[in-house]
Amino acid sequence: MNGLTGRRVLITRSADRARPLASLLRNRGATPLVLPLIDFEMTPDQAPLDAALNGLRAGDFNWLVISSITTVRVLLEKAAQRGVVLTDLVPPGTKVATIGSSSRQVLESVGLTVALAPADVQSAEGLLAVWDTSAERVFLPQADIAAPGLREGLTAKGAKVTSVVAYRTVDYPARAELRLTADLPSGVVMSDADASPILSVEETRAALDSENLDAMVAASPSAARRIAATLLPLGSCRLIAIGRPTAAEATRLGLTVAATAKEPTPDGIVAALESVFANEGNTQ
Known part of the structure; x- marks a missing residue:
């Protein structure tokens, strides 16, 4: 026992x-x-996220930084709306970073290679501790209530950060018309x-x-x-x-x-x- x-x-x-x-x-x-x-709900105004995703697909960013599993669900949903898979939105020259083992597992399960993730402190602070590049263009999709620490930390290290609200955190249950519907891999x-x-x-x-x-x-x-x-x-x-x-x-x-x-x-x-x-x- x-x-x-x-x-x-x-x-x-x-x-x-x-x-x-x-x-x-x-x-x-x-x-x-x-x-x-x-x-979690999709944001009512999708224009900023759509514009950033267009830039991502066009190769405008050196890095895609994912700070939550819910963000992956949003990106899966946006890819499906465009009739493509998530890997089609991330060109080969764009590296992917995340904050820990769970999000790494999710990203790798949908076909993305994670180039950087902290092994010890699995959080935004942990990612900043191992981030050693500067003058990079970073796409950072996050929740509406995300703390500013990751964005500010990347900026302080010299990155040009495009931070976009990817989803809203709401009391359960989300409204049916805005609820995330994309499923994570089985x-x-x-x-x-x-x-x-x-x-x-x-x-x-x-x-x-x-x-x-x-x-x-x-x-x-x-x-x-x-x-x-x-x-x-x-x-x-x-x-x-x-x-x-x-x-x-x-x-x-x-x-x-x-x-x-x-x-x-x-x-x-x-x-x-x-x-x-x-x-x-x-x-x-």
């Missing part, structure tokens, strides 16, 4: 994005539950015959009040904000942050973070959960 056996763990992601972590938790004997808190979003139960905010509140949740995974800074706005108090439920930016935002909001994943991956999150429960067992 391991420290996750019998534990009930809530994942604050949509069901499709929660599947890889849910599958791993189930294999470790835990019961994964899902609470979608945020969703090898990235793993199929799972036993779908995890999806809870509402009200059902989650009841589970927290009855102390029927052992842990909750904050899957992004925006999810941490929604947790603070809708689910407090958490009581005995331990909050696990997917990475340092999420942990920092949760702490800023007054939430107690029991552990932070060293890597923003299912394996990293499970390791953080196991450390929390192992430490509790050692103190009893």
